[in-house]
């Protein structure tokens with residue numbers, strides 16, 4: 001085919017250029033094409049989320065160490081509901097608010113996986129359980145735990161919750177000053193020992209086991225999230241404590257299996273349980289039982305004691321809500337007598353709303369995370385669409401989401417009535433995520449409500465409280481986020 005004369009002249013000129021000039025020209029065209037391509041890519045309706053660049057490699061780490069709350073606040077103000085922060089060799093993409101959350105919570109583990117982001121727990125929980133096993137094995141292990149939380153099982157734990165609370169507060173004087181966080185942390189270790197770890201631990205081995213669990217706790221520091229096997233003293237101690245706990249539980253499990261003696265606790269549930277579709281239908285090993293007990297204890301203990309603390313702090317700071325909850329107790333006593341049972345605790349709607357509101361104001365888990373095994377797209381409330389690539393760590397934040405005015409009316413105000421009809425603000429999908437949501441929503445939620453209600457029923461019936469300090473800030477330095485120290489004066493009185 002003949003070229004038009006003008007083009008033929010141009011082609012002759014190009015071909016007569018030196019190779020060096022040709023390469024330079026080619027490079028310029030390539031750079032121009034890439035730049036145009038990037039602009040066009042950014043204009044496409046589906047694209048990667050904006051990246052909050054900083055210093056290479058350490059930029060994101062610095063943003064994290066500047067405080068996770070600041071990072072979320074600044075990132076949200078700058079980019080909106082979806083943005084990416086490169087942290088060391090990883091990309092962390094934040095999804096903030098209900099519009100961008102459904103896939104995060106609903107997707108299966110083949111798309112949004114937990115093991116890659118939560119595997120720092122393996123040295124604490126131990127081998128062969130939870131994040132150290134394939135997802136289908138983990139699902140069965142959680143199924144075994146769920147069977148320990150049926151209505152009938154929960155009913156059988158309530159007398160233990162009450163007994164521990166009554167005995168604990170019987171030791172308080174007529175009046176005194178306490179820090180709720182310290183008190184509830186001790187009390188909940190006792191009830192967890194009784195209902196989860198079993199009678200032997202609660203009655204004979206409590207101090208020893210509590211010390212070992214404390215060693216495990218101390219071995220979980222922010223560094224452990226990135227380097228769980230770093231050779232540091234707290235990790236060495238963690239490993240020793242984990243080994244000693246395994247030895248104690250192996251003894252207890254063997255004794256129960258040999259004697260045929262049965263108890264009503266979660267330990268018994270694990271002793272009796274069998275895999276169904278994996279591991280040839282066998283029973284759990286002693287090592288697996290120990291690991292699962294530690295895992296459920298870690299999931300429930302600090303989260304529950306912190307929520308119990310915030311519930312008390314906010315009710316003490318907002319007298320009208322304390323009084324309403326106390327009136328509810330009087331009604332329940334009039335109707336059912338003094339006994340606290342599964343049924344009476346379930347009737348306590350005012351107290352329930354106070355607990356939920358405390359959890360909304362201060363969820364103890366700042367971030368819940370997944371690893372994107374497949375790319376997925378999200379659309380923000382303003383209609384922007386992004387594609388989150390495979391390989392990103394994806395994070396949602398209960399704390400931050402709960403403070404969005406599009407989720408909750410006047411979000412900074414303590415207002416338990418927001419959960420009562422007709423408002424029922426918790427019903428907006430993915431607005432209230434204090435217990436997570438969807439596929440991996442908290443299994444222990446009912447257990448937690450019953451336990452916290454039991455504690456606060458005993459307190460509302462026997463004490464008045466006065467905060468001696470202002471409502472404290474949340475302590476973002478700790479792994480599970482609770483209140484900073486706050487002094488509270490209690491005074492005994494009978495309802």
Ligand code: HEM
Pocket residue numbers: 142145296297299300301303304307359363364365368369433434435436437439440441442443444445447448
């Ligand atoms: C107020 C107390 C509690 C809070 C705020 C809380 C919060 C949460 C949250 C946010 C998740 C979701 C994590 C994620 O999506 O990655 C979760 C999951 C879980 N929680 Fe709780 N939790 C509480 C009490 C408990 C208790 C008492 C137990 C056990 C006795 C427990 C056992 C679990 C378990 C086993 C999971 C994992 C579920 C799964 O991955 O499928 N939690 N919890």
